[in-house]
Amino acid sequence: MARSPTLGISDEKYRHLYVVMEHEEGHLLQVNFEMLGEARRLMDEFNSRYSSEEKVVAILLGHEMRTQCDKLISCGADAVIYADSPEFKYHRNLIYTRVISQIALNKDCSKKISAQYGDEFQRPRFMFFSADDTGRHLSATVLAELDSGLASDINKLVIDDIELKHEHKTKGQVEKYNKTLEMYRPDFSGFLWTTILCLDNRHPDNRKDYHPQSCSIIPGVFSPIPSDSSRKGIIVDFAAILKPADLNVKILSRKAVKSPIDFDSHKAIVSFGRGINESPEENIALIDILKRELDAEVGISLPISKKPYNISNSKLSAYITPERVIGTSGRKVAPSVYIAVGISGAMQHIAGMKESEFVIAINPDTDSAIRDECDIFIKGRMEEVLPILVEELKQLKAIVEVRS
Amino acid sequence: MESSRLNVSVIIKLEPDFSEGNVSYNSDGTLNRAETKSILGPHSAVASMAALNTKIMYNADVSVGTMGPPIAEQALQQSQLICDADELHLYSDRIFAGADTLATAEVLRAGVDKMHGGVKSDIVFSGHRASDGETGQTGPQTAWKLGYTFFGNVIGFSVDLERRLARVTRLVPIQGLHDVIEELEAPLPIFITIHPSYKPVFTTVSQRLTFFKCQKEARDRSALYKNYLKTFTAQTLGVDPKLVGLPGSPTIVYRVEKIPRAKTSRMAEIVDGSKRDQIKAVAKKITDMVKVK
Numbered sequence: 001m002a003r004s005p006t007l008g009i010s011d012e013k014y015r016h017l018y019v020v021m022e023h024e025e026g027h028l029l030q031v032n033f034e035m036l037g038e039a040r041r042l043m044d045e046f047n048s049r050y051s052s053e054e055k056v057v058a059i060l061l062g063h064e065m066r067t068q069c070d071k072l073i074s075c076g077a078d079a080v081i082y083a084d085s086p087e088f089k090y091h092r093n094l095i096y097t098r099v100i101s102q103i104a105l106n107k108d109c110s111k112k113i114s115a116q117y118g119d120e121f122q123r124p125r126f127m128f129f130s131a132d133d134t135g136r137h138l139s140a141t142v143l144a145e146l147d148s149g150l151a152s153d154i155n156k157l158v159i160d161d162i163e164l165k166h167e168h169k170t171k172g173q174v175e176k177y178n179k180t181l182e183m184y185r186p187d188f189s190g191f192l193w194t195t196i197l198c199l200d201n202r203h204p205d206n207r208k209d210y211h212p213q214s215c216s217i218i219p220g221v222f223s224p225i226p227s228d229s230s231r232k233g234i235i236v237d238f239a240a241i242l243k244p245a246d247l248n249v250k251i252l253s254r255k256a257v258k259s260p261i262d263f264d265s266h267k268a269i270v271s272f273g274r275g276i277n278e279s280p281e282e283n284i285a286l287i288d289i290l291k292r293e294l295d296a297e298v299g300i301s302l303p304i305s306k307k308p309y310n311i312s313n314s315k316l317s318a319y320i321t322p323e324r325v326i327g328t329s330g331r332k333v334a335p336s337v338y339i340a341v342g343i344s345g346a347m348q349h350i351a352g353m354k355e356s357e358f359v360i361a362i363n364p365d366t367d368s369a370i371r372d373e374c375d376i377f378i379k380g381r382m383e384e385v386l387p388i389l390v391e392e393l394k395q396l397k398a399i400v401e402v403r404s
Numbered sequence: 405m406e407s408s409r410l411n412v413s414v415i416i417k418l419e420p421d422f423s424e425g426n427v428s429y430n431s432d433g434t435l436n437r438a439e440t441k442s443i444l445g446p447h448s449a450v451a452s453m454a455a456l457n458t459k460i461m462y463n464a465d466v467s468v469g470t471m472g473p474p475i476a477e478q479a480l481q482q483s484q485l486i487c488d489a490d491e492l493h494l495y496s497d498r499i500f501a502g503a504d505t506l507a508t509a510e511v512l513r514a515g516v517d518k519m520h521g522g523v524k525s526d527i528v529f530s531g532h533r534a535s536d537g538e539t540g541q542t543g544p545q546t547a548w549k550l551g552y553t554f555f556g557n558v559i560g561f562s563v564d565l566e567r568r569l570a571r572v573t574r575l576v577p578i579q580g581l582h583d584v585i586e587e588l589e590a591p592l593p594i595f596i597t598i599h600p601s602y603k604p605v606f607t608t609v610s611q612r613l614t615f616f617k618c619q620k621e622a623r624d625r626s627a628l629y630k631n632y633l634k635t636f637t638a639q640t641l642g643v644d645p646k647l648v649g650l651p652g653s654p655t656i657v658y659r660v661e662k663i664p665r666a667k668t669s670r671m672a673e674i675v676d677g678s679k680r681d682q683i684k685a686v687a688k689k690i691t692d693m694v695k696v697k
Contacts, residue, residue: 132578140543143545144544164658199656250590308427337690337693337694360690374670378677388683
């Protein structure tokens with residue numbers, strides 16, 4: 001395993017922000033452009049604040065994808081380190097981890113990216129990955145190899161000079177950590193934000209550097225910058241060293257499948273949250289009736305996916321599955337009509353449904369956050385509102401049928 | 405042929421019990437940890453089922469380990485009840501406290517190395533992610549430190565004992581596109597995080613008989629789980645104190661705050677849920693929106 005070098009006073013050996021790209025059979029995923037957009041904003045501010053010229057560097061492993069590197073430059077990268085091999089056509093954790101770690105520690109690449117900082121460079125200062133399943137696993141193994149810190153599922157980033165004292169990091173003394181990445185992570189409830197820092201140990205008995213400061217970023221959170229083909233950048237070709245042992249994971253078959261839960265092909269989605277808790281089984285039954293009336297798909301909030309209730313009806317309990325979670329730790333949806341039943345409106349849920357065309361919330365509490373995110377807020381208990389709503393929908397349908 | 409027996413290890417976690425009646429939330433919607441009971445995490449339970457599968461299909465030797473306070477024994481017992489474990493490991497030491505994922509992975513790496521009498525494991529299972537932390541990082545980091553090939557999102561697997569090869573099937577959602585199902589092959593040892601949708605299937609009569617035998621044995625064993633339990637400290641595990649707990653953690657939690665409410669993005673019309681005519685108007689709106697487009 002690669003060990004961190006021993007601590008130095010200056011941070012000159014850490015430069016740039018490296019962003020790891022993801023693709024599916026050569027198709028660049030949207031999250032790449034979101035990560036590059038945020039990287040661009042952060043490093044522009046960083047360079048003006050610290051009078052430096054550190055770069056946004058995209059890392060891309062693929063096969064016959066070199067022409068797509070320009071697109072990454074148009075969308076915010078100063079440089080793209082591109083490694084091409086038939087072995088990189090599909091993602092495999094083992095070989096991708098090896099090569100990305102090689103790239104992160106490669107001085108020749110960094111010299112080509114920036115002659116100015118090339119000689120002193122040892123490691124990236126910051127590193128971003130996507131917080132989808134592939135990026136989550138990749139970030140974990142790369143940072144285990146690089147022996148540094150990683151925060152997952154980040155939705156806000158700030159770079160600042162921070163003064164703090166910590167029981168171990170600073171042995172209880174106040175110390176200043178310059179150019180520190182504050183990584184904000186919403187917890188599972190969606191109500192708490194935890195700021196995570198990756199800091200060098202300055203404890204006199206256990207000095208150790210921890211760079212790059214790294215995180216995985218929730219897809220759909222940050223905005224890309226407008227693509228600008230006049231933006232200049234360089235493409236560095238990286239010849240990866242592939243050992244036979246790293247290549248003995250064989251892909252036997254691979255096929256794309258439609259998720260059995262298909263939010264995209266329904267015009268309406270009915271979602272429920274912990275507000276069903278007074279009588280879960282009966283309330284899910286009501287939601288099921290509304291779902292059928294509207295030919296809707298059913299979504300849930302994250303706390304529901306933890307199966308907090310015993311539902312005896314197997315058809316109803318099938319709704320309580322992680323695949324139905326809408327939000328940052330689940331799917332992003334944008335139906336014509338989104339009906340949130342007993343959902344309080346935690347940020348992590350809102351992120352998954354805010355693009356919906358028309359949002360209706362059913363909730364007894366007008367103070368709940370969902371009120372700020374909906375077009376119609378029906379104040380009331382679902383036990384009372386849902387039966388009336390279904391009746392009225394049925395009547396409207398009957399009228400339409402008579403007319404036609 | 406005892407020497408060729410498949411050695412299977414499971415890494416589990418004691419987690420808050422999110423089921424109604426056991427979970428407690430503060431008035432601001434956050435988890436009240438002091439009042440919430442703890443159980444074997446649901447993803448750890450799925451990993452334990454995968455281990456049971458290897459016992460039935462390949463007569464595997466199964467070890468289960470966890471890092472945590474002494475109370476985490478409960479999770480080991482619950483896991484044993486599922487997978488009929490032959491050995492339980494608790495890694496418990498005050499100096500492990502405050503560990504981030506990397507420092508946790510270091511303890512678990514040392515733990516797996518101690519399983520099966522110190523013989524290398526062939527397959528290690530862990531859960532998809534913990535239901536409280538949800539980073540999903542500890543599994544892959546432990547795998548990397550062990551030097552085992554890592555596979556996440558695994559929904560099925562089989563082992564060719566003679567050729568010492570494993571086949572795994574993964575289900576990977578690709579954001580904004582589709583899901584991918586892929587089948588891969590790799591030499592043992594491997595490290596698998598099991599997808600929550602995983603369900604073992606036992607089709608033949610002999611598999612089903614073995615399943616019932618294991619279930620009975622698991623009940624008997626877990627009633628006397630302490631007979632199978634070994635507890636390790638940092639010292640008996642042989643880990644470097646600088647690589648575990650706070651000293652071994654690159655990251656710290658700097659601040660915890662309530663997430664401020666986002667700016668109002670829509671101006672909601674408030675409808676009185678007890679007024680039928682008002683709900684009728686909503687029904688009309690919904691019907692129009694769903695029909696028109």
